[in-house]
Amino acid sequence: MNNFEPRIVAFLCSWCSYAGADKAGSSRKTYPQNINIIRVMCSGRVDPQFVLEAFKEGADGVLILGCHPGDCHYKEGNYNILRRYHFLKKVLMELGIEEGRFKLDWVSSTEDDKFVTIVSEMVKNVKSLGPLRNEALI
Amino acid sequence: MIKPKVAFCWEASCGGCEEAVLDLNEDILKVIEAVDIVFWPIALDFKYADIENMNDNEIDVSFISGAIRLNEQEETVRLLRKKSKLIIAFGSCAHLGGIPALANFWDRESILKKVYREAPSVINPEGKEPQVKTKTASGELELPEFYDTVKALNQVIDVDYYLPGCPPSPDLIMQTITAILENNLPPKGSVIGPAKTLCENCSRKDSKPDIMTLKEIKRPHEVIIDPEKCFLAQGLICLGPATRSGCGERCIKANMPCRGCFGPTDNVIDQGSKFLSALASIVDFNDEEEIKKVVDSVADMTGTFYRFTLASSLIKRKRRLK
Ligand code: SF4
Ligand code: SF4
Ligand code: FES
Numbered sequence: 001m002n003n004f005e006p007r008i009v010a011f012l013c014s015w016c017s018y019a020g021a022d023k024a025g026s027s028r029k030t031y032p033q034n035i036n037i038i039r040v041m042c043s044g045r046v047d048p049q050f051v052l053e054a055f056k057e058g059a060d061g062v063l064i065l066g067c068h069p070g071d072c073h074y075k076e077g078n079y080n081i082l083r084r085y086h087f088l089k090k091v092l093m094e095l096g097i098e099e100g101r102f103k104l105d106w107v108s109s110t111e112d113d114k115f116v117t118i119v120s121e122m123v124k125n126v127k128s129l130g131p132l133r134n135e136a137l138i
Numbered sequence: 139m140i141k142p143k144v145a146f147c148w149e150a151s152c153g154g155c156e157e158a159v160l161d162l163n164e165d166i167l168k169v170i171e172a173v174d175i176v177f178w179p180i181a182l183d184f185k186y187a188d189i190e191n192m193n194d195n196e197i198d199v200s201f202i203s204g205a206i207r208l209n210e211q212e213e214t215v216r217l218l219r220k221k222s223k224l225i226i227a228f229g230s231c232a233h234l235g236g237i238p239a240l241a242n243f244w245d246r247e248s249i250l251k252k253v254y255r256e257a258p259s260v261i262n263p264e265g266k267e268p269q270v271k272t273k274t275a276s277g278e279l280e281l282p283e284f285y286d287t288v289k290a291l292n293q294v295i296d297v298d299y300y301l302p303g304c305p306p307s308p309d310l311i312m313q314t315i316t317a318i319l320e321n322n323l324p325p326k327g328s329v330i331g332p333a334k335t336l337c338e339n340c341s342r343k344d345s346k347p348d349i350m351t352l353k354e355i356k357r358p359h360e361v362i363i364d365p366e367k368c369f370l371a372q373g374l375i376c377l378g379p380a381t382r383s384g385c386g387e388r389c390i391k392a393n394m395p396c397r398g399c400f401g402p403t404d405n406v407i408d409q410g411s412k413f414l415s416a417l418a419s420i421v422d423f424n425d426e427e428e429i430k431k432v433v434d435s436v437a438d439m440t441g442t443f444y445r446f447t448l449a450s451s452l453i454k455r456k457r458r459l460k
Contacts, residue, residue, distance in 0.1 A: 048411035052452035069424070082426065083418040086433045091414065094243075094440040096457030132457075 006060035006126040008035045010119070011050065012107075013043045015073045017065035019109030024116050031116045032123040035063065042066070043104075044077025048088045051102065055092075061101040061126040065118070068106040078106070100125040101132065142198035142318065145177035145189070146228075147218060149204030149211040150238040150288065155229035156180050156203065158305035165312055172319055173198075177218075186214070189221055197222040199318055201301075205231040205238045205449060206289045210282035219295040226314065230304040230399045232291040233329070234409075235449020237304070239288040240441060242448050242455035246286045290450045300329040304399035304446060307385050331384030333404050336396055339383040342368045351422035355435050358394065369395040370420070375442060380406070380413035399446050408452045410443035 012018040018039050024031065036059075040046060043066025051062050064085065066078040085104040092102055103122055107115045148156055160166060176197060177184045189197075200222040206212050219225055230236035241249060254260060254267045272279045291297050301314055314330050317323045324330070337343055346368045356373045363369070369376035369390075376395035382403045389396050402409035423429050436442065444451050 048414055049406075049408050049452065052408055052411055056452045079424045080419060082424070083421050083429050084415055086426075086429050087414045087418045087436075087439070088411065090433050090436070091410070091440045091443065092453075094438075094456070095453050097453075 004127060004131060006034050006123060006131070007058060008061040008063055008119075008122060008126060009054040009059040010035045010037050010063040010065065011040050011043065011046045012037055013066040013072075013077075014039050014041050016067035016071060016109050017043075017107040017115070020065075020107040020111045020115045023109065024112035027112055029112055029116050031119045034123045034126075035119055042072060042074050042077035044072070044074060044080040046081055046084075048084055051088060055097065055101075055132065058132075060129075060132045061103070061122060063102075063118070063122055064104045065107045065115070066104075068108055071106075071108065097132065098129055100129055141172065141174040143176045143196065144173040145197050145200040145218060145222065146175070146180070147177065147200065147202050147214060148180060149202065149215065149232070149291075150207040151204030151229065151231045151236070153180070155231075155305045158229070158303075158308065158311065159201075162308050162311060165308070169315055172315075186217070189217055192221045194220055195223050199224045199226060201226045201228040202291055203228040203232050203305075205235050206291065206294045207238060207241070207285050208282040209285070212294055215291065215295050224298045224318070225291075225295065227291040227297045227300045229306055230302065230401065230446045232297075233300045233302050233450075234401050234447045235288055235290040236399075236446050239290070239447075239449035240445070241288050243441070244456070245458060246284050250284070287455050288449050293449070298326050299323065302329055302331050302382060302400040303385055307388070309386065310384055329382065329401070329404070331382050331400065334383045335403055336378040336381045336383045336385070336387065336390075336400070340368070340378055340387060340390055342366060342390060346371055350420045352417075352420045353422050353432075355432060357437070363393055365393050370417075375417070375436070377409075377413050377443075377445075379416040380409050397445050398443075401447060401450075409447045410440065410451055413443050 012021055021037060043064055046064050054062050064081060066072065066081060069078060072078040081104065089099065089102055093099060105118050107118065146159065162169065175182065177189055200218045202215055202218065202225060206215065227233045231238055250267045255262055255265055268281055270281055270283050301310060303310065310331060345366060350371060352373055354373050355375060358374060364372055374395050377398035378396045380402060381396055381398045382400040385400055398409060402412060406412050421429060421432050
C-alpha cells in the first residue's frame, strides 16, 4: 500500500564512498533509485547547513558516507563529521525530524555491497517513516 | 528643511527595543529635534487611522520591532510598508524572530491549551480559550488571530535594513539614525553592524589556547566563571564564534557568555548550525561513545543554538507530526 518513493540526498566522499558507489554501478549491483548522490571531496566538507538545506528543499532523508575512521585522505575529516553528525542529529530530533532520516556511515572503495545494503536499508526506513513534509517551509 | 517623518511600532516583542530608544538618553533629544514622529503607539497617542489616511510612501522611515505572530501585527506592518519609504527591522525579534519564535517548538493549539487550561495558576473549568469571534448580547467581538508559526519581519514584508540585537545597542541606533539623516545608508538589505564575529573583537580572545579543545560542556550555574578567560575555553557555551559583533560585548563584560542575539554574520543563513560546527570541531574526542556523552550533556540544544534565530533558520519550526 505504501507507494511513497522517498527522496534521499547522499553526500559521498570522493576518495572512498563515491568510489564504492561507482564499483556497485560498474559491477551492475542494483540498489533503489531514490538516492541523489552529491560528490564531496571529503565527508568533513559537509557543512550542517547543507544537510538542513537538503531537508528544506524537500529531501525525506539525508545520508553521509565517508572513508573508514583512520582512512580519511585529509586525516581528520571523517572524525569531524562524526562529531558534527551527533550534534546535528540531536538538533534535528528536537525539531521533530526522526533519527532514521539522517545517517552517517563509512564505505571504502571496495565495499560496493556495503554501499548497496546501507542505501537499501535507508530507503526502506524512510519509506516507513513517510514523507517529511515540513509545512513551515512552504 | 523638512524633517523626515518617522514611525516606531512594536509587534511581538517584550518592549525592550522601545526602551533602547529611550536609552539614547540625551541623544534622544537630538533625534526628536531632527525628525517628525508620526506614529509611536507606546509613547504618543496615534491611531491606526492616522496611518491609513496618509499617502503611500509618506513616512520616510518606519522602525519596527518584534516578530509577527498575530494577524493584527501582519496587517499593521503591511500598512506601514505601504506608507513608508524605508522599513528598518529593529532588534532581534524583527530581524530574526527572536525569543518569541522559540514558540515555534509548539503550535497554536498546544500553546493555547497550556496557557488557558493546563498552567498551574489557571482556573478554567469550562475550558474556555480565546476565539477570533465571540457573540455577545451587544454584538460580535473580535480578537486577532494567533498564528501557528512566529515569523521574522522579512518573512511578511520587504525589509530595507536590519538593526540587530536584543536590544540594539545605543551606538548602533545612533549610527543608523545619523546615516538616515545624512543620506549615507549602506546597500539595501544590509544588517547594520560590523561584518566580524564577536570573537574577533572579544576582550577575552587572547586567553584562548592555540588549539582549543573541550572534553566537557558545562552550564553557567554549575561553575565559578573566570572573569578573564574565554568562555568556550572554560567549557561554557558561548555563541561568539557564530555571532556578529557590534553589541559592545555586553554579556562578556557582565561575565556571561554570548547567547547570539546579534545573529549570524553576512553570508551565513543558519547561525545555530554554524555554531554547532564550531563547537563540534573543538570536542576533543574521536570515539563515538565519548562524543555522544558530550552531545547528551547539552540541555535544550536547539533552543540554545537558535535562541534568537529559530524563525529565520533553515528549518524554521518544529515539525508537526499529524
Ligand atoms: S567564545 Fe566567547 S568568550 Fe571566547 S573569544 Fe569568543 S566571544 Fe569571547
Ligand atoms: S554578547 Fe552576544 S548575546 Fe550579549 S548582547 Fe552581545 S551579541 Fe547579544
Ligand atoms: S577523504 Fe573520505 S572522509 Fe575524508
